[in-house]
Amino acid sequence: xxxxxxxxxxxxxxxxxxxxxxxxxxxxxxxxxxxxxxxxxxxxxxxxxxxxxxxxxxxxxxxxxxxxxxxxxxxxxxxxxxxxxxxxxxxxxxxxxxxxxxxxxxxxxxxxxxxxxxxxxxxxxxxxxxxxxxxxxxxxxxxxxxxxxxxxxxxxxxxxxxxxxxxxxxxxxxxxxxxxxxxxxxxx
Amino acid sequence: xxxxxxxxxxxxxxxxxxxxxxxxxxxxxxxxxxxxxxxxxxxxxxxxxxxxxxxxxxxxxxxxxxxxxxxxxxxxxxxxxxxxxxxxxxxxxxxxxxxxxxxxxxxxxxxxxxxxxxxxxxxxxxxxxxxxxxxxxxxxxxxxxxxxxxxxxxxxxxxxxxxxxxxxxxxxxxxxxxxxxxxxxxxxxxxxxxxxxxxxxxxxxxxxxxxxxxxxxxxxxxxxxxxxxxxxxxxxxxxxxxxxxxxxxxxxxxxxxxx
Ligand SMILES: [Zn+2]
Ligand SMILES: [Zn+2]
Numbered sequence: 001x002x003x004x005x006x007x008x009x010x011x012x013x014x015x016x017x018x019x020x021x022x023x024x025x026x027x028x029x030x031x032x033x034x035x036x037x038x039x040x041x042x043x044x045x046x047x048x049x050x051x052x053x054x055x056x057x058x059x060x061x062x063x064x065x066x067x068x069x070x071x072x073x074x075x076x077x078x079x080x081x082x083x084x085x086x087x088x089x090x091x092x093x094x095x096x097x098x099x100x101x102x103x104x105x106x107x108x109x110x111x112x113x114x115x116x117x118x119x120x121x122x123x124x125x126x127x128x129x130x131x132x133x134x135x136x137x138x139x140x141x142x143x144x145x146x147x148x149x150x151x152x153x154x155x156x157x158x159x160x161x162x163x164x165x166x167x168x169x170x171x172x173x174x175x176x177x178x179x180x181x182x183x184x185x186x187x188x
Numbered sequence: 189x190x191x192x193x194x195x196x197x198x199x200x201x202x203x204x205x206x207x208x209x210x211x212x213x214x215x216x217x218x219x220x221x222x223x224x225x226x227x228x229x230x231x232x233x234x235x236x237x238x239x240x241x242x243x244x245x246x247x248x249x250x251x252x253x254x255x256x257x258x259x260x261x262x263x264x265x266x267x268x269x270x271x272x273x274x275x276x277x278x279x280x281x282x283x284x285x286x287x288x289x290x291x292x293x294x295x296x297x298x299x300x301x302x303x304x305x306x307x308x309x310x311x312x313x314x315x316x317x318x319x320x321x322x323x324x325x326x327x328x329x330x331x332x333x334x335x336x337x338x339x340x341x342x343x344x345x346x347x348x349x350x351x352x353x354x355x356x357x358x359x360x361x362x363x364x365x366x367x368x369x370x371x372x373x374x375x376x377x378x379x380x381x382x383x384x385x386x387x388x389x390x391x392x393x394x395x396x397x398x399x400x401x402x403x404x405x406x407x408x409x410x411x412x413x414x415x416x417x418x419x420x421x422x423x424x425x426x427x428x429x430x431x432x433x434x435x436x437x438x439x440x441x442x443x444x445x446x447x
């Protein structure tokens with residue numbers, strides 16, 4: 001059954017990059033994107049070990065499907081799509097709603113100079129965000145995606161994404177007690 | 189864009205580079221100040237998102253992948269036998285009659301095998317012979333002009349294998365489909381037969397390149413070698429003098445008869 005699918009898929013695109021260049025392409029992919037992908041995975045699932053597994057599974061899938069990657073420019077979105085799917089699959093298997101993660105294992109804010117404290121407060125604030133606010137924010141800040149690209153990733157409308165991004169920032173500022181929102185509005 | 193629209197955009201996409209967004213910022217002092225504050229906040233968010241990445245993450249991923257790739261080559265994930273049944277795969281291998289087949293796949297054949305693993309030609313595409321002109325054209329595109337085209341080529345495609353240019357063919361034989369791959373730009377020194385995981389292969393120098401055959405059985409390798417030497421205009425010495433192409437293309441029913 002599986003072989004059959006393989007035949008059909010490969011039959012439509014019989015030309016592949018040479019093996020050695022395929023390996024090189026993959027290695028460049030891993031070296032270039034594993035850091036961002038790990039961070040993305042971490043903020044998606046909130047756990048270091050799980051994030052590492054997700055990233056590894058994502059790249060192994062990417063390796064098997066490398067021939068389907070046509071545009072190099074779209075590689076990051078492609079990897080993130082694979083990772084999101086892996087993540088969804090994982091939570092489906094555990095029959096656990098992916099909205100239910102509030103137990104982030106945040107990095108230990110040890111040896112805290114001022115900057116650290118502030119950073120860890122912000123991390124906690126991000127961890128407390130509902131996924132519907134956090135997800136687009138991570139995609140925007142870490143992924144560098146535009147609102148329309150995020151909308152495509154999440155299967156939402158662009159206006160909804162913009163609203164969620166706006167609220168995500170408001171909520172973060174609120175949690176940190178940065179009330180410049182009022183100041184900004186009064187300027188208008 | 190007015191101030192309100194600007195602030196909405198700023199709150200949702202501070203790095204926005206839309207023309208009217210940038211233009212408003214340039215002409216409105218208040219919004220420019222708000223933008224500066226937003227940028228400062230963005231850099232803090234970015235720093236917060238940038239959690240430490242485990243050491244050697246990339247190396248561990250690459251290790252996992254090469255391990256998996258090796259396993260695949262060994263046929264643990266996709267058995268070669270299954271592949272051979274499901275697909276008409278053929279590799280051309282030179283036969284050293286004296287030697288027992290090697291269990292190690294030689295480098296060139298390895299690249300061809302890798303290609304065949306990726307490029308599985310479905311049985312539905314090898315049901316009947318392709319026009320001889322197609323075979324002629326594929327070789328011509330690789331800089332080879334054939335003296336003749338053997339019978340029984342049921343699939344032909346120009347494919348890469350490693351860094352090399354090949355003509356990838358499938359020849360359904362009595363013993364099952366044989367993948368026959370002519371590597372146009374690499375001439376190996378001598379013939380090597382190999383056999384591993386239920387896969388048999390032979391690679392031999394032919395013309396300015398090499399011929400690699402891969403199949404689930406090696407029974408037809410000698411015959412295929414003869415017809416391709418003849419097609420390339422090479423004299424083929426056999427016990428009967430010069431061999432002529434002897435292969436017949438079997439009827440479609442014979443094509444995927446399981447070995
Ligand atoms: Zn303004
Ligand atoms: Zn091919």
